[in-house]
Amino acid sequence: MLRDIYQTFVEFVRTFGALQLFFLQLLRFSPRVLFLRFRLVVLQVYATGAVSIVIIAVSGLFVGGVLGLQAYSNLSKFNAEDTAGIFVAFALVKELGPVITALLFAGRAGTSLASEIGLMRATDQLSAMEMMAVNPIRRVVVPKFLGGVISMPLLAAIFSMIGLFGAHLVAVELLGVDVGAFWQQMQDTLELKDVNEGIVKSVVFGVVASLIAVWEGYNCIPTAEGVGRATTRTVVVTAIAVLILDFMITAIVL
Amino acid sequence: MQQTRTVEFGTGLFVLLGIGALFFLITQTTGGNDFSASETYQVTARFGNVGSLSDRSPVSMAGVTIGRVTDIDFDPESLDAVVTIVIDSRYDRIPDDSDASILTAGLLGSQYIGMQPGGSLSYLENGSEILFTQSAVILENLIGKFLVKSGSSDAEE
Numbered sequence: 178m179l180r181d182i183y184q185t186f187v188e189f190v191r192t193f194g195a196l197q198l199f200f201l202q203l204l205r206f207s208p209r210v211l212f213l214r215f216r217l218v219v220l221q222v223y224a225t226g227a228v229s230i231v232i233i234a235v236s237g238l239f240v241g242g243v244l245g246l247q248a249y250s251n252l253s254k255f256n257a258e259d260t261a262g263i264f265v266a267f268a269l270v271k272e273l274g275p276v277i278t279a280l281l282f283a284g285r286a287g288t289s290l291a292s293e294i295g296l297m298r299a300t301d302q303l304s305a306m307e308m309m310a311v312n313p314i315r316r317v318v319v320p321k322f323l324g325g326v327i328s329m330p331l332l333a334a335i336f337s338m339i340g341l342f343g344a345h346l347v348a349v350e351l352l353g354v355d356v357g358a359f360w361q362q363m364q365d366t367l368e369l370k371d372v373n374e375g376i377v378k379s380v381v382f383g384v385v386a387s388l389i390a391v392w393e394g395y396n397c398i399p400t401a402e403g404v405g406r407a408t409t410r411t412v413v414v415t416a417i418a419v420l421i422l423d424f425m426i427t428a429i430v431l
Numbered sequence: 432m433q434q435t436r437t438v439e440f441g442t443g444l445f446v447l448l449g450i451g452a453l454f455f456l457i458t459q460t461t462g463g464n465d466f467s468a469s470e471t472y473q474v475t476a477r478f479g480n481v482g483s484l485s486d487r488s489p490v491s492m493a494g495v496t497i498g499r500v501t502d503i504d505f506d507p508e509s510l511d512a513v514v515t516i517v518i519d520s521r522y523d524r525i526p527d528d529s530d531a532s533i534l535t536a537g538l539l540g541s542q543y544i545g546m547q548p549g550g551s552l553s554y555l556e557n558g559s560e561i562l563f564t565q566s567a568v569i570l571e572n573l574i575g576k577f578l579v580k581s582g583s584s585d586a587e588e
Binding site: 364 | 438439441442444445446448449450452453455456457459460461487536541
């Protein structure tokens with residue numbers, strides 16, 4: 178029993194270390210891929226970012242809407258519904274924007290990255306590339322990773338922006354909060370550093386989510402079941418990592 | 432070929448939208464009290480208590496933002512707060528006996544410096560000090576005074 182725990186612990190630390198080394202390897206190839214194989218990165222930005230716009234926009238609209246609704250119904254008890262804008266903007270820009278986008282990103286783009294790479298592994302395409310003296314990390318993994326890293330902050334910004342419009346729709350148009358108060362109070366209270374905190378978070382989450390996705394795909398067991406497991410693990414591990422990191426970044430920044 | 436063009440268009444649209452959203456967040460949700468003037472001059476004012484005044488708090492005259500607070504320091508000699516203010520150079524004809532008071536926007540709003548014009552014929556210039564100031568009103572002190580007062584009037588009855 179104790180030995181099992183010990184074994185699990187050692188295995189966890191080993192995986193964690195291997196992940197770091199994998200990350201360093203990706204970083205080492207990143208500048209070269211970015212400059213010499215820019216086209217591959219653009220394709221991946223399309224595959225991870227552009228196709229996720231719809232889910233991000235719809236989720237953002239409704240998350241913003243529900244925030245506006247909650248803010249209104251609770252703040253109106255204190256006759257302070259004018260401050261709904263502050264509440265919604267803080268929640269969206271600092272926390273919900275980056276976090277929910279990262280979770281959706283893991284579900285929408287992370288899984289496809291992992292399964293694509295995993296399937297290439299399972300069908301020996303990666304080994305075939307190695308046979309042809311093409312480094313599969315450089316040709317396949319790094320562009321996917323960079324595409325995710327570029328897409329994620331942009332998606333988070335789109336999410337926050339559409340969320341604010343959603344909150345505006347519900348609070349101002351439906352519930353009758355004064356439009357001037359809604360935006361003016363928000364602008365008076367929010368500072369550039371609050372927006373920056375959200376941007377930093379979304380960049381970090383982008384790196385983490387993309388890293389986990391390509392890592393799970395690259396190291397999956399080369400069977401149909403293994404690919405399935407890799408996609409599941411991508412979502413689970415990303416969700417946990419993002420939520421823990423979110424707490425840590427907030428604690429450091431505050 | 433058509434396929435490539437779609438991908439390129441989609442990527443371009445996505446990146447533009449993303450950058451637009453970033454720009455929107457940075458400019459539209461922040462900095463309502465942003466004050467940007469290319470040329471400014473600096474004056475100081477001493478307050479007995481600055482309350483919750485902070486850097487970047489607006490300075491307004493007749494309700495118009497004419498400058499902002501850049502620094503708040505404590506003077507260990509005179510034991511009061513020294514507030515440094517920059518004012519837009521366009522407003523260079525503010526009488527030097529104008530007074531500055533720390534006011535609150537709304538009941539629970541943020542604090543700002545409101546200036547009342549004086550009648551002097553000389554004007555504030557770079558480095559001058561505003562002599563007439565009024566400290567922030569601390570809500571707790573007010574409540575305290577009110578309680579003491581109502582308590583004593585009860586005793587008289």
